[in-house]
Amino acid sequence: MRKTFILLAAICCTLFTFADAIKIGDLYYTFDSSTQTAEVATCPSDDKYTGDLVVPATVDYESVTYNVKSIASLAFANCEGLTDVNISNSIDTIHFGAFYQCTGLKSITIPDNVVYIAEGTFLGCSALTSVTLSKNIKFIGLSLFKDCTSLNSISIPGSVEWIGGTAFSGCTALKTVVMQSGVKEILQYAFNNCTALTKVIIPATVETIDIGAFQQCTSLNNIQCSALTPPECETLVFSGVNVAACDLYVPEESVELYKNANTWKEFGNKIQPMQTAIDQVSSQKSAISNQKVIRNGQLFIQRGDELFNLNGARVK
Secondary structure (H helix, E strand, C coil), rough: CCHHHHHHHHHHHHHCCHHHHHHECCEEEEEECCCEEEEECCCCCCCCEEEEECCCCCCEEEEEEEEEECCCCCCCCCCEEEEEEEECCCCCCCCCCCCCCCCCCCCCCCCCCEEEEECCCCCCCCCCCCCEEECCEEECCCCCCCCCCCCCEECCCCCEEEECCCCCCCCCCCCEECCCCCEECCCCCCCCCCCCCCCEECCCCEEECCCCCCCCCCCCCEEEEECCCCEEEEECCCCCCCCCHHHEEEEEHHHHHHHCCHHEEEEEEEEEEHHHHHHHHHHHHHHHCCCCEEECCCEEEEEEEEEEECCCCEHH
């Protein structure tokens, strides 16, 4: 609660920083002549950013070309009419709350040159369905995607070492979370109240999962955790999850460790060797790739988009 209060207080204190900004094209900027760099600045309340915008790599001002390197705190905050932002690869820093409550923003791609995305950057972006993260960010900050109620999946790159508190809390459409190898910590309430979440893939690098990380993920039915040693869990990690109906797949040699580890042991007989999940996927793929179909009264074998007769000859 204290961190959330600090974030909101910072938002209030930054609402009037546009006074020294200069508008060039569709965007406001501030300039640093000593480094010849520019930052996308907050817009005034009577000239909000709208539509589809491009954050360029450079901008010219008073006969000088400036490299656009960052997006300021609250730069696009509360711009409800903003629908898309194309961020150039020159940007390396996105400050806190930059897209706070952009309720019309539908998708965002963070270029790989970005190494820092601050707290609450996309908090409350309720129309956001698709996010592609930079492969060079080191952490997912506090409340970064909190209450993005249309976001349906997320892949967290291996550069990320920890996922911040309430980072995805309240993302009620989120169904799948894939964490790449590299993530070490999942902090408090990171995925709290993601009520549509069904599948989570946790890499072998995860060491700790903090309090309430998956609390009230009431649809969760498939967890794949590759860690040989069960990650240390705080209280209420899976509170509200029906552990009796949730399959937990772990390395075969670690099944007994999970069955005796705090929190993990609650899954009981649902703890299974990882190979079981692999076999199930292979079986599903085999069934999909070899379907029997009838065309004009004749039986054929369909594999993907191709059709074969019973002698194995391709007919389509």
